[in-house]
Amino acid sequence: xxxxxLHNQVASMRRSLFDQGYLDDQFIQLEELQDDTNPNxxxxxxxxxxxxxxxxxxxxxxxxxxxxxxxxxLDDYMHQFKGSSSSIGAKKVTNECTAFREYxxxxxxxxxxxxxxxxKQEHAILKRKLExxxxxxxxxxxxxxxxxxxxxxxxYTIISSSLYIENMDKYGKLFxxxxxxELGVDKCLTxx
Amino acid sequence: MELMKxxxxxxxxxxxxxxxxxxxxxxxxxxxxxxxxFHVLAVDDSVIDRKLLEKLLKVSSYQVTCVDSGxxxxxxxxxxxxxxxxxxxxxxxxxxxxxxxxxxxNSSSCSQSSQREGLKVNLIMTDFCMPxxxxxxxxxxxxxxxxxxxPVVVMSSENVPSRISIRCLEGGAEEFMLKPxxxxxxxxxxxxxxKSLHLSCxxxxxxxxxxxxxxxxxxxxxxxxxxxxxxxxxxxxTSMNNNFSKRKxxxxxxxxxxxxxxxxxxxxx
Numbered sequence: 001x002x003x004x005x006l007h008n009q010v011a012s013m014r015r016s017l018f019d020q021g022y023l024d025d026q027f028i029q030l031e032e033l034q035d036d037t038n039p040n041x042x043x044x045x046x047x048x049x050x051x052x053x054x055x056x057x058x059x060x061x062x063x064x065x066x067x068x069x070x071x072x073x074l075d076d077y078m079h080q081f082k083g084s085s086s087s088i089g090a091k092k093v094t095n096e097c098t099a100f101r102e103y104x105x106x107x108x109x110x111x112x113x114x115x116x117x118x119x120k121q122e123h124a125i126l127k128r129k130l131e132x133x134x135x136x137x138x139x140x141x142x143x144x145x146x147x148x149x150x151x152x153x154x155x156y157t158i159i160s161s162s163l164y165i166e167n168m169d170k171y172g173k174l175f176x177x178x179x180x181x182e183l184g185v186d187k188c189l190t191x192x
Numbered sequence: 193m194e195l196m197k198x199x200x201x202x203x204x205x206x207x208x209x210x211x212x213x214x215x216x217x218x219x220x221x222x223x224x225x226x227x228x229x230f231h232v233l234a235v236d237d238s239v240i241d242r243k244l245l246e247k248l249l250k251v252s253s254y255q256v257t258c259v260d261s262g263x264x265x266x267x268x269x270x271x272x273x274x275x276x277x278x279x280x281x282x283x284x285x286x287x288x289x290x291x292x293x294x295x296x297x298n299s300s301s302c303s304q305s306s307q308r309e310g311l312k313v314n315l316i317m318t319d320f321c322m323p324x325x326x327x328x329x330x331x332x333x334x335x336x337x338x339x340x341x342x343p344v345v346v347m348s349s350e351n352v353p354s355r356i357s358i359r360c361l362e363g364g365a366e367e368f369m370l371k372p373x374x375x376x377x378x379x380x381x382x383x384x385x386x387k388s389l390h391l392s393c394x395x396x397x398x399x400x401x402x403x404x405x406x407x408x409x410x411x412x413x414x415x416x417x418x419x420x421x422x423x424x425x426x427x428x429x430t431s432m433n434n435n436f437s438k439r440k441x442x443x444x445x446x447x448x449x450x451x452x453x454x455x456x457x458x459x460x461x
Binding site (some may be wrong): 025026029030031033035038041045048049052068076079080082083084086087088092 | 237238239240241243244248249251279321323349372374375
């Protein structure tokens, strides 16, 4: 069944994101905070992170391109970046941020520039992986809710039909019945 | 649904537009009258951390107001143009806050509600590292104001807790927490909220602010002594627990007798 395939896909994608060190426990915390009142919480936080971090990346680029380099400002930006990425559980991104800050503290411009390439790379890789993963999750929950809708429609139909059939004799007296109708009613009752 | 909607609106407006304060204030106060939930003021410059904290607190059934800076927090509490602390703040804040703080400075009732009519904040959680006014500066301002009895929790993502945490705890913070926060961390703050509720009830009963302030500072001194050996989060949380259990021993009867009552309130709503 499509749903099972999707479910397996979601589970294995999630497992590999953790196993390969892209995500850590904090991401689980985000998932735990998601509930019926806020079913898109994880997606919202991830989107918020990527909007916010894109802005920070631009600021850091600018700071790295300016001469002389303001290491204090750089550290500031990276502190924010690291804070956000650790808040969503982006493990590899956070680690690269830590490495960057070490070069920054040592005022090693070249080290900073190289390290920043790593930060951007991990940031982009995670973005792609999360996009695919969350899309699969959405497909799966949509298929689930689709199924639920179909099932609940069927249930509704059964219940309302059986209610109608139970009261068929009353309706019959109102509208008048023929032998064929009564036969049909019996057939319905036995089927259900 | 309406309660949640209006609180969401408050959070958005507060971070985006300063000038729509008054109608929001009324909506917030209306909410507080309807619910007996603890009200937490969260201060953090990071939009992601604000969202996370807001969700953590809401899931734990607390009412939340989020602001993105220390200045906005003081503004919310009506302290920006206050007459209590020695502030040299500019007169550029909206007229509503100055008029309410001047009118309410004459009141002599419970300290927590003196600044704005009916505004009740049970706990303030603030980030340490913020541009402009840091969490530590905010802490000092709060402890020097009429909101000094409200417990303050300081958070930081920095991994050098001894320097920051000791400073904050000496400054009057109840607790120092490492980010990113998790649900397990929120269990600790429940104790501070209950304590604040106990204190405010005591204020109403005895009308004796001085005694409670001494009680508060005694607790803080105990905590500072116990925290000298902290280095990492593990030690922090262990000693925090020790401190909590010590404080619990000090006022165990009162809190325990009140605890079922409070939980009952929370469940009823």
